[in-house]
Amino acid sequence: MTEPKIQIKHLYKIFGKTPEKVLPLVRDEGMGKDELLEKTNHVLGVNDVSLDIWPKQIQVVMGLSGSGKSTLIRHINRLIEPTGGEVIIDGEDVLAMNQTQLRELRRNKMSMVFQKFALLPHRTIRENVGYGLEIQGVGEDEIARRAQHWIDRVGLTGYEDHYPGHLSGGMQQRVGLARGLATDADILLMDEAFSALDPLIRFDMQSILLELQNELHKTIVFITHDLDEALRLGDNIAILRDGAMVQQGDAQDIVLHPADDYIRDFIKDINRAKVIQLRALAKPLEPGETPPEVPHFPANTRLEDALLPMSQAPGQEVLVDGTDGALLGRASLSDAIRALHE
Amino acid sequence: MWESLTEFPDLGRSTLSTMKKAIDAGFKGFSRTYGEALENFFNPLLHFLVWFEKLLINTPWPIILLVIGALAWLGSRSWKVTGLSVLAFVVIGVFGMWEDTMATLAIISVATFLCILIGIPIGILMARSDRAQTMITPVLDVMQTIPSFVYLIPVVMLLGIGKVPGLIAVLIYAIPPIVRLTNLGIRLVDPDVLEAADAFGASPRQKLLGVQIPLALPNIFAGVNQTIMMSLSMVVIASMIGVRGLGVPVLRAVQNQYLALGMMNGLAIVALAIIFDRISQSYGKRLQAYRGQGRD
Ligand SMILES: Nc1ncnc2c1ncn2[C@@H]1O[C@H](COP(=O)(O)OP(=O)(O)OP(=O)(O)O)[C@@H](O)[C@H]1O
Ligand SMILES: [Mg+2]
Numbered sequence: 001m002t003e004p005k006i007q008i009k010h011l012y013k014i015f016g017k018t019p020e021k022v023l024p025l026v027r028d029e030g031m032g033k034d035e036l037l038e039k040t041n042h043v044l045g046v047n048d049v050s051l052d053i054w055p056k057q058i059q060v061v062m063g064l065s066g067s068g069k070s071t072l073i074r075h076i077n078r079l080i081e082p083t084g085g086e087v088i089i090d091g092e093d094v095l096a097m098n099q100t101q102l103r104e105l106r107r108n109k110m111s112m113v114f115q116k117f118a119l120l121p122h123r124t125i126r127e128n129v130g131y132g133l134e135i136q137g138v139g140e141d142e143i144a145r146r147a148q149h150w151i152d153r154v155g156l157t158g159y160e161d162h163y164p165g166h167l168s169g170g171m172q173q174r175v176g177l178a179r180g181l182a183t184d185a186d187i188l189l190m191d192e193a194f195s196a197l198d199p200l201i202r203f204d205m206q207s208i209l210l211e212l213q214n215e216l217h218k219t220i221v222f223i224t225h226d227l228d229e230a231l232r233l234g235d236n237i238a239i240l241r242d243g244a245m246v247q248q249g250d251a252q253d254i255v256l257h258p259a260d261d262y263i264r265d266f267i268k269d270i271n272r273a274k275v276i277q278l279r280a281l282a283k284p285l286e287p288g289e290t291p292p293e294v295p296h297f298p299a300n301t302r303l304e305d306a307l308l309p310m311s312q313a314p315g316q317e318v319l320v321d322g323t324d325g326a327l328l329g330r331a332s333l334s335d336a337i338r339a340l341h342e
Numbered sequence: 343m344w345e346s347l348t349e350f351p352d353l354g355r356s357t358l359s360t361m362k363k364a365i366d367a368g369f370k371g372f373s374r375t376y377g378e379a380l381e382n383f384f385n386p387l388l389h390f391l392v393w394f395e396k397l398l399i400n401t402p403w404p405i406i407l408l409v410i411g412a413l414a415w416l417g418s419r420s421w422k423v424t425g426l427s428v429l430a431f432v433v434i435g436v437f438g439m440w441e442d443t444m445a446t447l448a449i450i451s452v453a454t455f456l457c458i459l460i461g462i463p464i465g466i467l468m469a470r471s472d473r474a475q476t477m478i479t480p481v482l483d484v485m486q487t488i489p490s491f492v493y494l495i496p497v498v499m500l501l502g503i504g505k506v507p508g509l510i511a512v513l514i515y516a517i518p519p520i521v522r523l524t525n526l527g528i529r530l531v532d533p534d535v536l537e538a539a540d541a542f543g544a545s546p547r548q549k550l551l552g553v554q555i556p557l558a559l560p561n562i563f564a565g566v567n568q569t570i571m572m573s574l575s576m577v578v579i580a581s582m583i584g585v586r587g588l589g590v591p592v593l594r595a596v597q598n599q600y601l602a603l604g605m606m607n608g609l610a611i612v613a614l615a616i617i618f619d620r621i622s623q624s625y626g627k628r629l630q631a632y633r634g635q636g637r638d
Binding site for chain 1: 532534535537538539540541542543544545548552553556557632633
């Protein structure tokens with residue numbers, strides 16, 4: 001049984017003069033963000049969020065502007081101190097760490113990619129990518145070698161001696177990504193890392209990230225307010241509103257079983273055929289029934305790829321195989337169409 | 343009735359005069375007790391100043407011209423600035439102001455060096471603590487606005503007439519800009535960049551030396567530039583309390599109505615100011631070369 005890489009437990013963050021004093025109002029009396037602001041002039045940033053983030057997965061955190069995404073992710077490396085709750089990484093309590101331990105954690109175990117890139121303008125691309133290594137105290141030759149490796153990996157070969165101010169936004173964020181990867185940390189925190197980029201460049205960056213992740217298997221916490229991005233990248237998706245967790249699950253869970261109208265509103269415009277997989281439609285066969293003579297498909301086949309073969313199959317249905325190869329059941333075209341139009 | 347409103351009800355002549363006398367006597371006592379200790383404390387500075395002045399005066403003039411040219415080139419990377427700087431010194435020499443100019447150069451250099459040495463750490467302190475900022479800012483305001491003659495009095499009472507009191511007078515006047523601009527420069531560093539440094543686990547020292555100071559450097563340098571300008575503008579006043587240099591002939595010209603002498607030495611001071619300003623400004627600009635064009 002694997003342990004979660006990151007555990008967030010009943011986390012609260014309140015901004016204002018005396019957060020501890022007003023915490024009970026939120027925690028025990030259930031006061032919401034608007035009421036708290038009106039009555040006490042404190043801003044509720046994160047409200048009782050609990051989240052387990054599993055190793056080697058991309059955990060997406062979604063929500064509208066002001067829903068507390070940036071505040072939440074900054075608790076993981078404790079750039080923000082919580083008002084209440086716990087953050088545990090690899091079994092270690094981050095809030096119990098002193099400044100030195102915290103710096104070690106930030107140097108070795110995690111790195112971060114920022115919405116506004118936050119590159120060091122006075123350093124070249126090579127020096128930026130090597131920044132985390134320099135902070136760790138790695139030797140110069142090794143920094144140069146490892147920085148070069150990541151510069152090549154993100155496709156910036158030839159720009160080593162340029163300054164960030166001379167590059168386009170997309171290229172700057174490649175530098176940001178390379179800087180984040182260069183320290184070989186297990187955890188990558190990405191706060192709206194691609195939100196400032198044009199749609200096409202953004203899609204490219206997502207592809208680069210997925211490609212790298214296929215090989216590196218990091219634990220990535222990825223923040224976005226864009227549902228398409230969330231669905232494309234996220235193994236798991238958590239949705240926040242007014243600082244509170246509204247729903248968490250994989251893409252398909254959220255699309256097929258939205259927890260409330262807020263989420264229904266979020267997902268209303270997406271292409272469901274890209275998200276829903278045959279797994280969700282499979283109906284087990286009757287005991288003793290012989291499987292019909294129709295094509296087999298893996299459970300994670302998306303409807304966009306399955307619809308055409310289904311329409312051509314005899315009886316317009318297919319059989320669905322689980323990841324272990326066992327037969328999960330049958331799925332019919334009419335069920336598929338219903339799932340798309342729910 | 344009317345009289346009591348036009349005459350402000352002050353403390354009265356005798357009270358005020360006893361009060362002033364008491365303060366003066368107190369300060370005189372203080373200066374008698376500690377004056378010598380203070381003088382000893384500043385002795386190494388005096389020796390350094392004398393040594394540096396002699397060095398400049400005794401070095402053959404072609405070498406000085408060469409050094410000026412080299413510094414101008416290193417600072418500005420412009421042949422025009424370099425050529426004009428050297429030419430200005432040649433003209434100064436031809437008109438017989440070489441030695442005074444070297445003396446002025448000596449005190450300006452030492453004053454600037456000390457301003458940097460003292461001013462930058464104070465500026466850093468102000469940037470790191472809001473309390474330090476609220477406490478130091480009014481002191482800087484006073485240092486810049488109080489008429490120089492007023493603080494010359496206690497300085498001379500304590501240390502007498504000479505190079506060191508002159509230097510201190512220059513420092514008091516010239517140090518505020520570098521303190522202010524160091525503080526400002528550090529406070530203006532993009533918080534996003536600082537957050538990134540934090541996220542990668544930079545220690546306060548790594549942040550200061552690797553991010554804050556380098557990014558504040560253009561502002562700090564503007565402060566150095568202003569400090570140089572302000573110490574040059576103190577040359578005449580400093581000469582009143584025994585500092586050698588271009589200020590001395592200016593002072594003599596004022597007292598005796600020597601128009602030509604005053605103009606010549608005055609123009610030499612202006613020439614020095616322009617040279618330092620151009621060199622340090624273009625150096626400051628080059629510090630920002632990474633800022634790129636059009637993007638940020
Ligand atoms: N330092 C702060 N002081 C006071 N309030 C803050 C502070 N930082 C964040 N907040 C408030 O906390 C709430 C959550 O902010 P946060 O930046 O986490 O939202 P977000 O989901 O990241 O939004 P965006 O999509 O705009 O980045 C907002 O209401 C915000 O105004
Ligand atoms: Mg945000």
